[in-house]
Structure formats: structure tokens, C-alpha cells
Amino acid sequence: xxxxxxxxxxxxxxxxxxxxxxxxxxxxxxxxxxxxxxxxxxxxxxxxxxxxxxxxxxxxxxxxxxxxxxxxxxxxxxxxxxxxxxxxxxxxxxxxxxxxxxxxxxxxxxxxxxxxxxxxxxxxxxxxxxxxxxxxxxxxxxxxxxxxxxxxxxxxxxxxxxxxxxxxxxxxxxxxxxxxxxxxxxxxxxxxxxxxxxxxxxxxxxxxxxxxxxxxxxxxxxxxxxxxxxxxxxxxxxxxxxxxxxxxxxxxxxxxxxxxxxxxxxxxxxxxxxxxxxxxxxxxxxxxxxxxxxxxxxxxxxxxxxxxxxxxxxxxxxxxxxxxxxxxxxxxxxxxxxxxxxxxxxxxxxxxxxxxxxxxxxxxxxxxxxxxxxxxxxxxxxxxxxxxxxxxxxxxxxxxxxxxxxxxxxxxxxxxxxxxxxxxxxxxxxxxxxxxxxxxxxxxxxxxxxxxxxxxxxxxxxxxxxxxxxxxxxxxxxxxxxxxxxxxxxxxxxxxxxxxxxxxxxxxxxxxxxxxxxxxxxxxxxxxxxxxxxxxxxxxxxxxxxxxxxxxxxxxxxxxxxxxxxxxxxxxxxxx
Numbered sequence: 138x139x140x141x142x143x144x145x146x147x148x149x150x151x152x153x154x155x156x157x158x159x160x161x162x163x164x165x166x167x168x169x170x171x172x173x174x175x176x177x178x179x180x181x182x183x184x185x186x187x188x189x190x191x192x193x194x195x196x197x198x199x200x201x202x203x204x205x206x207x208x209x210x211x212x213x214x215x216x217x218x219x220x221x222x223x224x225x226x227x228x229x230x231x232x233x234x235x236x237x238x239x240x241x242x243x244x245x246x247x248x249x250x251x252x253x254x255x256x257x258x259x260x261x262x263x264x265x266x267x268x269x270x271x272x273x274x275x276x277x278x279x280x281x282x283x284x285x286x287x288x289x290x291x292x293x294x295x296x297x298x299x300x301x302x303x304x305x306x307x308x309x310x311x312x313x314x315x316x317x318x319x320x321x322x323x324x325x326x327x328x329x330x331x332x333x334x335x336x337x338x339x340x341x342x343x344x345x346x347x348x349x350x351x352x353x354x355x356x357x358x359x360x361x362x363x364x365x366x367x368x369x370x371x372x373x374x375x376x377x378x379x380x381x382x383x384x385x386x387x388x389x390x391x392x393x394x395x396x397x398x399x400x401x402x403x404x405x406x407x408x409x410x411x412x413x414x415x416x417x418x419x420x421x422x423x424x425x426x427x428x429x430x431x432x433x434x435x436x437x438x439x440x441x442x443x444x445x446x447x448x449x450x451x452x453x454x455x456x457x458x459x460x461x462x463x464x465x466x467x468x469x470x471x472x473x474x475x476x477x478x479x480x481x482x483x484x485x486x487x488x489x490x491x492x493x494x495x496x497x498x499x500x501x502x503x504x505x506x507x508x509x510x511x512x513x514x515x516x517x518x519x520x521x522x523x524x525x526x527x528x529x530x531x532x533x534x535x536x537x538x539x540x541x542x543x544x545x546x547x548x549x550x551x552x553x554x555x556x557x558x559x560x561x562x563x564x565x566x567x568x569x570x571x572x573x574x575x576x577x578x579x580x581x582x583x584x585x586x587x588x589x590x591x592x593x594x595x596x597x598x599x600x601x602x603x604x605x606x607x608x609x610x611x612x613x614x615x616x617x618x619x620x621x622x623x624x625x626x627x628x629x630x631x632x633x634x635x636x637x638x639x640x641x642x643x644x645x646x647x648x649x650x651x652x653x654x655x656x657x658x659x660x661x662x663x664x665x666x667x668x669x670x671x672x673x674x675x676x677x678x679x680x681x682x683x684x685x686x687x688x689x690x691x692x693x694x695x696x697x698x699x700x701x702x703x704x705x706x707x708x709x710x711x712x713x
Contacts, residue, residue: 149175150189155182157189159486164194174198248664248698248707303486305494305538309456312495312540313583316644317576319559323641330639335372335415335631336391338643342417342625343370343390345443350419356392359433363426367435369395370419373412384409386437388420397422397435408440410605411620416629418442443625445668451652454585454702459492461485462698464499464593464657465677467548468531469524471517472680473504475531477695477713482534484710493699495584496539499657499675500546500593502528502568508548515682521550525567532570541571544578546593546658554638555579555595555628556645579627579644581651587702590651594658594674596621596628596635601659603630611690614659614674619667622647622654653700660685662693664707671705673698 146165149172150157157165161178168174177197178189324330346352350368358367371388379385384399384406397420399405412418419441425434463481467473484490503524504516518524535541544559545551551558557578560568565575576582579592600617601609609617621627625647628635637645654672662676676693685692695713700706 146171146175155179155189157194158191160191161189161194164191164198168198248709303491303536303538305491305536307494307538307540309458310494310540311583311585312542312574314542314574314576315581315583317559317580318556318640318644319575319577322558322638324639326639330641333641334637334639334643337641338415338626338646339372339391339417341643341646341648342443345625346370346417346419346441349441350421352419354392355388355390355395358395358424358435359428361424361428363424363428363433365424365428366422367424368419368421369397369435370417371395372417373414376409376412376414386412386420388418395435397437399437399440403438405437405440411442411608411623413600413603413624413630414633415631416624416626442623445622445625445650445670447668449650449669451669451671451705452586452588453652453705454587456585457492457701457703458494458585459699459701460495460497460584460589461493462497462499462589462653462655462673462675462700463678464655464675465501465546465660465679466498466528466531467501467504467677467679468528469516469518469521470504470679470682471515472682473517474678474680474695474713478531478678479534480712481695481697481710482531484712485536485539492701494539495702496535496541497582497584497589497591497655498541498543499591499655500544500578501548501657501677502543502546503548503550504679505548505550509684512684515684522563522567525550525564529568529570532568532573535571537571539571540584541573542582542591543568543573543575544580544591544593546578547595552638554636556638556640557593577644581649585702587653587700587705588649588651589653589655590627590647592621592627592654592656594618594656596630597656597659597674599628599630599633599635602634611659611661613663613665614656614661615663615665615667615672618654618656618672618674619665622667622670622672652705660690660692660694662696664698664709671700671707673700673707 146157146162165171165174165178174194174197177200178194181197181200182189182193347370350370352368352370355369355371358369361367369388369390371390373386374389374394375387377385382401384401386397386399386409387394388397399409420435420437421439421441422435422437425436427433466478485493503521505524506512506516506519506521513519518527532541545557547553549560550564551560555578559575559577579590582589582591597614597617600620601611604617604620609620627645627647628637631637651670654670656674657677659674660677660679662674664671664673666672675698676696678695679692680694681690681692695711697710697712699708699710
């Protein structure tokens with residue numbers, strides 16, 4: 138098959154370790170024999186060249202015309218092997234992880250990962266697959282070489298799409314935001330605010346559990362006959378082990394508290410490991426024989442979480458369009474990877490990225506000031522407003538036709554307590570590039586019919602600290618995210634490390650099942666599927682800082698997950 142597209146030209150060059158500027162790619166694509174033109178252009182290039190220029194290609198084509206008897210050599214991009222991966226298959230949950238594994242609640246899979254040296258792996262048909270390259274091997278512009286300083290001429294300004302560089306019809310864009318609590322904060326810190334937020338949480342999650350058990354209020358259980366079957370929907374107020382090794386879980390509803398005993402030899406004992414204080418669950422079992430004496434207890438047979446239905450089927454877009462999901466950019470840090478970001482922005486101008494029309498950023502645009510001890514020693518920009526001005530300049534490198542959505546994170550200049558409102562007017566004015574959609578943390582963004590729950594992810598630290606490693610850990614952050622989906626709440630435990638603001642409404646409840654769950658914060662990359670919900674933690678754009686080294690954080694940097702909204706297939710792009 139001839140190399141008729143620029144994307145395939147880029148892929149063929151990448152497999153040989155070369156970049157090319159856009160004009161050179163165009164010349165090669167328009168040649169009568171693109172495969173032969175590639176080989177002749179590489180022969181004409183200097184030995185130390187890593188990037189083909191238009192001059193190299195023009196010289197090679199001119200020589201070819203002068204010597205029409207020259208044989209054609211080389212292979213086309215289609216000579217490389219392309220594997221097809223079933224997105225519903227079970228597999229390793231990170232690009233370099235172990236062999237496929239099977240879990241009870243989550244379906245994990247292997248989306249294609251850019252390597253720059255290995256053939257592309259994709260969930261789409263071979264004819265539609267863009268070549269996979271690392272950021273150092275793309276053909277996007279003058280700042281492609283890994284480790285090089287960003288070249289100013291390689292940065293694009295907002296609105297450059299009007300030059301025709303990307304064939305994007307912005308009239309087709311469809312984006313709505315739900316759950317934005319910016320400007321709606323009602324909490325004053327009074328006792329009544331705390332009562333209101335917990336009552337709202339209980340009532341809404343109780344509504345999701347009510348149809349699964351025939352529950353009774355706690356104040357009516359003591360009047361029931363011992364040995365009766367009973368069920369409770371309640372908020373976990375205490376978890377403790379008994380002298381015999383059983384588990385005593387106290388559940389609280391709006392009427393009182395009732396003790397529930399989980400025997401250590403029952404299958405439900407394993408589920409106790411997943412419980413967090415203040416989450417809402419349902420239990421079903423048998424009342425003790427002395428229940429009528431006022432010292433009753435419920436012996437638990439089953440534990441139910443609000444959960445995502447196993448039969449859930451996500452929505453998809455009606456056209457071929459993709460979204461890039463990134464987080465934790467940390468502009469202002471000495472370790473911000475500006476070169477990698479510029480390579481990402483330049484890649485967005487290539488033919489293989491022409492479907493990427495949305496950019497969703499899940500918090501921590503900047504490094505912030507005073508976030509952790511001695512942070513000032515690790516700052517490249519010490520003024521918080523200057524950090525946002527610098528971030529805005531980097532954002533301008535992204536094509537102007539892209540729709541950009543941003544939520545804040547714990548390093549951003551908003552309140553730390555969740556839910557976090559969107560940025561104030563002064564910061565919005567600074568970050569005016571692209572007319573970004575700025576919303577609160579968390580928020581649900583519906584993009585072309587696909588709902589994306591965006592949450593920065595501070596509570597993941599708490600989930601990972603409280604749960605066993607096999608159920609939540611930093612190397613597989615999507616597992617901790619699956620726990621939040623299971624509990625239908627992005628920050629269930631109150632009073633721990635996660636600061637929560639009391640409001641009349643609990644904005645952290647997951648009322649509707651999302652199609653995609655996107656988070657960041659932990660600076661680790663992971664992805665999987667939980668009951669058909671695609672879960673993605675998108676890593677970061679900040680190399681390891683001295684503080685991170687001191688707490689043993691080894692970040693996953695400069696990765697851009699690309700979600701095809703029409704299929705929910707996932708491709709992982711690496712730019713460092």
C-alpha cells in the first residue's frame with residue numbers, strides 16, 4: 138500500500154529514528170514514490186542529522202528526477218506489524234507493567250503505548266491507526282528533540298488554527314458542564330452545616346441502595362424479634378475488631394446507630410478491608426436472639442456498596458473525535474518539563490492528532506507557593522500570579538481550535554477544602570487563552586455525549602493509606618479510583634487528610650455513572666475499566682522534586698492519554 142498520508146510518512150521516519158519538519162513531510166507524501174523518496178531523503182541527509190528538512194527532501198527528489206533508473210528501496214509504513222487489542226480484554230494496567238491479570242471487579246486492558254521504536258498497538262483497524270511515536274520522534278515542529286530547550290518559534294499562539302493547519306470544524310463541538318459549584322458555596326463552618334452535608338450524603342446514597350435491600354430504620358430494629366432477618370442502610374461510624382478476630386461495624390442513619398458483626402470466617406469479612414469511615418453502605422443479616430433486650434446486634438451475611446451497575450454501558454460520540462486528558466502540569470516548579478509540554482503541543486498540530494479536539498486538565502496548573510515545607514527552594518517562579526501567566530503562555534502553544542476544560546487542584550490558588558470552586562476572576566483573566574471552560578473540582582464534563590467525571594484526586598492518598606495494597610496503591614492509581622466509583626463518592630472519609638467543606642449539599646457524591654473517570658494528583662500513571670467505566674490517572678508534567686524523593690515518590694511524567702470518544706478506545710502518548 139502506498140504511503141499516501143502524512144501520518145504514515147511520520148511513522149515510517151520514526152521507525153528509522155528521524156523527525157521531519159512539516160514541509161518535508163508534505164513533499165514526501167506528494168512524491169510519486171513516497172517509500173523510495175524516504176530512502177533517498179535519508180541517504181541525502183548528513184550523517185549527524187536527526188531531522189529531515191525540506192531542503193534534504195528537495196535535493197533527494199531532484200536527484201531522483203535526474204536519475205530515473207535509480208532503483209526503489211526500503212519499506213513502507215505498512216510493513217511494520219500492527220496488533221489489535223480488544224478494549225474489553227483483561228490485561229496489565231500500565232504501559233510497562235506485568236502480564237495481563239484478572240480481577241473480580243475491574244476489567245483492565247492494554248491500550249496502545251507510544252514507544253518510538255516498537256510497532257504501534259491499537260484498538261482500531263490498521264487503516265485508521267496513526268503511527269505511534271515518542272515526543273522526541275514526532276514531526277511537529279522545531280522543538281521536537283528530547284532534552285533540547287524549547288524553541289520559541291515552535292510555539293503556536295491561540296487562534297493559529299485559522300491558518301488551516303488543522304482541519305477542525307469547531308461548529309461541531311458539543312461540551313456541557315454539570316456539578317459546577319463555583320459561586321454556590323453556602324458553608325459557614327457552623328454545626329448545622331456539617332449536619333446538612335452528612336444528611337444529604339446519606340439520603341442520596343440511601344436512594345441508590347434502597348432498591349437492593351428491604352432496610353429498616355435503626356430505631357425500629359430493637360423492637361424486632363430475635364432471629365429475624367433484617368437490613369440496614371447506614372453511614373459507617375466505627376470499625377473495630379473484637380477479641381475473637383471478628384469485625385464490629387457500627388452503622389448510623391438519621392434515627393440512630395446499630396452494631397453489626399461480621400464474622401471472620403464469612404466471605405463478607407474480606408469486604409471489611411474496603412470500608413472507610415463515613416461511607417454509606419447496606420448490610421443484610423440476622424438479628425441476635427437477645428435483640429428484644431436492647432443489647433441486640435445484627436449478624437451480617439452480605440455487604441452492599443452503592444456501586445456501579447455491572448451491566449452499565451457507556452455512551453459514545455456520534456463522530457470520530459478524541460480528547461487528551463492531562464493533569465499536574467506544575468508550571469513554576471524547577472522540575473516543570475517545559476520541553477516535553479512543547480513537544481506535546483507541537484504533536485497536536487500533526488495529522489495524526491487532527492481528531493484531538495478537546496483538552497481536559499484535572500488540576501494543578503501551577504506549582505503554587507507554600508504548599509509544602511521549603512517549597513520556595515524548588516521554585517523557578519516565586520510569584521503565584523507569574524506562575525499562572527507562564528502557564529497561560531504554555532497553554533497558548535496548544536491549537537486554538539481545541540476546547541479546553543480545567544479544574545483546580547491542591548497546588549492551585551483556590552481553597553484547599555473540597556469541593557474546590559473554580560478560579561476567581563483575576564486568575565481567569567490571566568488564563569484567558571482559548572476561552573477555557575473553568576469549573577469546580579469535581580465536575581462532570583459531557584463531551585460529545587460522553588460524560589467525564591473530572592476530580593483532581595487528593596482523596597486517593599487517603600484511600601491508598603487505608604486500604605490493603607492489593608486494592609489500592611500508588612503504582613496502580615486506577616484501583617483506588619475504582620474504589621471511589623464503588624462507593625459513589627470521590628472523598629468518602631471526613632476528618633482525615635482530605636479537607637472537606639461542609640455545604641448544604643454534598644457535591645462529592647457521584648449521582649450519575651460517568652463514562653470516563655479522570656483524575657491526577659498522585660503523579661502516577663494508571664488506567665483500567667471498572668464495570669465498563671474507563672478510569673484514567675494521567676500522571677504529571679513535573680520531574681521528581683527533592684521533596685518527592687524524600688517521600689519516595691517516583692513520578693510518571695509527560696504522558697498524554699488520548700481517548701477516542703466514538704469508541705472509548707485509549708491510546709497513550711509519551712513525550713519524554
